[in-house]
Amino acid sequence: MAYHGPSYGLSRECQMKSQAKFDLHRAREACDWVEAVTEVPLDWPTSDGLIDQLAFGHALKDGIALCTLLNHLQPGSVKRINTMKAPFKQRENVEMFLKGCEAYGLKSQDLFQVNDLYENRNLYMVVDCLYALGGLAQKRSFDGPVIGVKVAMENKRNFSEEKLKESHKIIGLQYGSNKGASQAGMTAYGTGRQIIPGEAQKNLSVDGQKIIGLQSGSNKGASQAGMTPYGAPRQIIPDDHER
Numbered sequence: 001m002a003y004h005g006p007s008y009g010l011s012r013e014c015q016m017k018s019q020a021k022f023d024l025h026r027a028r029e030a031c032d033w034v035e036a037v038t039e040v041p042l043d044w045p046t047s048d049g050l051i052d053q054l055a056f057g058h059a060l061k062d063g064i065a066l067c068t069l070l071n072h073l074q075p076g077s078v079k080r081i082n083t084m085k086a087p088f089k090q091r092e093n094v095e096m097f098l099k100g101c102e103a104y105g106l107k108s109q110d111l112f113q114v115n116d117l118y119e120n121r122n123l124y125m126v127v128d129c130l131y132a133l134g135g136l137a138q139k140r141s142f143d144g145p146v147i148g149v150k151v152a153m154e155n156k157r158n159f160s161e162e163k164l165k166e167s168h169k170i171i172g173l174q175y176g177s178n179k180g181a182s183q184a185g186m187t188a189y190g191t192g193r194q195i196i197p198g199e200a201q202k203n204l205s206v207d208g209q210k211i212i213g214l215q216s217g218s219n220k221g222a223s224q225a226g227m228t229p230y231g232a233p234r235q236i237i238p239d240d241h242e243r
Helices: 007-019 026-037 053-060 064-073 087-104 114-118 123-138 163-168 196-203
Strands: none
Touching: 007 064, 007 123, 026 053, 026 064, 026 123, 053 064, 053 123, 064 087, 064 123, 087 123, 114 123
């Protein structure tokens, strides 16, 4: 594995977020599942077993356990497993495992990149991939140890053209809903508000409707007669001078 040195700035922040997503409990369950299916113990760096994500990456980075796992789920997925310790051979094992998973039916968004495992960049994605692989194995009726949630079976519906046209008559909630309300009885914009019960409005005389209610505001008889337009100069001249 190449040594890239410490990370700084944004790279360091992304690395810390990736490490925070790694769940040791889920990783231990994934490793136990791999050992149960392959019936071969993983090669841990120390006798303490899985103690952190670095130990997880060390146990799977050569790709041998992953390829063996996939061959147990679907025999013949990986034709030849490299047992050499050369880095390019180990990376080739991981690549063959990923291609085999895609051929097995795993979606591309459930896979990881080779460097995510081999360089310990995003080990949580390796755990998620194993859980997705276990769920797909249950769907394909694998009778061995299981892990994860079983992938649902496809239930395709076929509707007639007449049935599909019925949906055009329904106003979807994304368009909003007035819950049966209407604008019946609303006054025009700018007119006075008549806060009078509906039955009382029918008995209101025409002269009474001409009165400006206090709720509409009152100018107390003032008007705008004699006012100059906005921006024009103000003529402050005494009345006796005009005479």
